[in-house]
Amino acid sequence: MKTELLIGGKWLPASDGARIPVLDPATGEEIASVASATVEDGLSAVEAAASALPSWAATAPRARADLLMAVFDLMQERADSLARLIVLENGKALPDALGEVKYAAEFFRWYAEEAVRVAGSVQTAPGGQNQIMVLRQPIGVSVLVTPWNFPAAMATRKIGPALAAGCSVILKPASETPLTALAIGALLEEAGAPSGLVNIVPSRRSGPVVSAMLADPRVRKLSFTGSTEVGRRLLAVAAESVLSCSMELGGNAPFLVFDDADLDAAIEGAMIAKMRNGGQACTAANRFYVQEGIAPAFASRLASAMGGLTMGPGASEGVQLGPLVNAEAVDKVDSLVTETVSLGARALVGGSRPAGPGFYYPATVLADVPSSAPVLAEEIFGPVAPIVTFEAQDEAVRLANATEHGLVSYVYTADLARGLRVSEALESGMVGLNRGLVSEPAAPFGGVKQSGIGREGGHEGLLEYTESKYIAVEW
16 A cells, blocks of 8 residues: 655655655544645646656557556556555445446446547648647646545546647545545556656645646646535636646536336436435435425435445445545534534434444435525535425426536436436536536536536546647648
8 A cells, every 4th residue: 555655766754754644534544644745746746747748748649548558457457456446445345336336347348448649730720821730738737636426436537538639637536535546656657657657746835836736837738626615726726827627626516306206217317316425425316306296205205315325434244325435424414404403404314413432414305495594505425315305397407506516517317308408407517417527538628607617527538638729831
């Protein structure tokens, strides 16, 4: 298990010797500590990435693809050990962690296939006087900042396209889950990544370290996944250097269920959309808007399904719901539930934190939630499903769009025409139509409004790490 910084192909302690304790969310106890990068360490990583950039940018696309495929193969081989490492520091249930590892590996396979498709174009100028040649070139040294909720997938979703495009990177993982990021760095080394191509710098001093890296003129790209609040601050810092930014920020996903929906399918989709990673996902269904005719049955069925989940340590056999990531997360969820119940909502299942060690909160379904309740305005990031009823389609769309966020929405209806009309009317970058899972390496992932800028995944995710160069060719 790697616990030092990866800079320039070497595993190094922090320059001042500082370390970050890593806790097991199931017990609250320390399981390891990792080096905590200083500003100087961050700038050393920039130096290493800048030194590695020219040769990697000049590397043949097929050779870049071969490296990514080699890492994909290693992740497939080591899936169980990687998943158990995720469980150890993140807390999610082992089946969930195994799913994440397979999903994370797919970004390396997808971008291995995309690496050979960084295509430019040539066309004749409308006046016929010259040729317009457009090249797609690597944008350069890229700083990648990832969250704790999907420590493998959020790293590979950024590293994959960056390397495919010909960029070198510095990854700053979340302090809660640095072990998985360092393990992926070790796999990249094993697969033959050149020294300095991928640098990994966990740090408790995230603000100063990231700001210093972004101020370095050799850095040309920032990719961040995290809260809207932090994203706004990073955009302000990046603006000083006029950096290209990809920002995947907070979500407040509505889950719309119409009277004609297949109830079995809606419940199945709701469990996926709500309970993936215990609700700790930016794509998690946050607000359930259910048409009046089907609302009682939906609420009852959802409460039964969520109440039937086995909660416990993520690595234990049969566990489906692990702990939240830390004590602060439990405090937030418990506060939102308590406040919502005080406003007149009913907890059909769950609704209070359990006694004992670990950062647990039970699966909770809240019925009769007032439309003004704060739980509908905040990203819950926990296993809580608040249900609000609606009468007509226009009301459902209005309620769904009444948020500053616009990452993903979910719609369940048997009427495909209505489903498509509603999907177009929803202000979100992605829509799951009769489907509770939208994440897919081959598809463009991202939001509108306060949920972000740019796209990850798909061919669009590759283009985020390139710049267009126009050459006017005399003809």
